[in-house]
Amino acid sequence: SAVISQKPSRDICQRGTSLTIQCQVDSQVTMMFWYRQQPGQSLTLIATANQGSEATYESGFVIDKFPISRPNLTFSTLTVSNMSPEDSSIYLCSARGDSNQPQHFGDGTRLSIL
């Protein structure tokens, strides 16, 4: 099964700043995703990171706020832009092969905005 490394594991940021989260998978994968988990809530899909093209965003999430890159089959980044306290959440990277394979998750990035 794929091993997914995320960094940073946590950060405390000032409002108005931006932070980029990195996700590295130990093998080539077909699909990579970014999720958000707000305090006390379930996980919500932000976007699907597409290799070599623009990410596919879910309703309620926009590229200007959450720009995503995926330059190859093992690496992706998520930037949280112009942060506000409402962005305080855990952000999780996820990856899998084909749709009939299990999906795996990184340990998450715990982000607090002051």
Next chain:
Amino acid sequence: GIQVEQSPPDLILQEGANSTLRCNFSDSVNNLQWFHQNPWGQLINLFYIPSGTKQNGRLSATTVATERYSLLYISSSQTTDSGVYFCAVMSNFGNEKLTFGTGTRLTIIP
């Protein structure tokens, strides 16, 4: 999109007790997974079980795809079983996305 509901939302048990967690989903699925999120926020894969029954130690899971539900059984609970259990599904209808349920928060008391 597909709806995923879990019950009960909260469960408090004494150490050694058994429990059953339920996941209902609104459409046919080709992927169903159970996860345990520990108190540190890590999401642990428990089962990949789009249909049938699987067992792993004290945990087992059954998915009845035709009736659109899955059950997670935890036997002889330990305090380390505490945390939130999530069911996540992928619809058969081509959107390739894993949708998470509402979760069950399990607290095991020594």
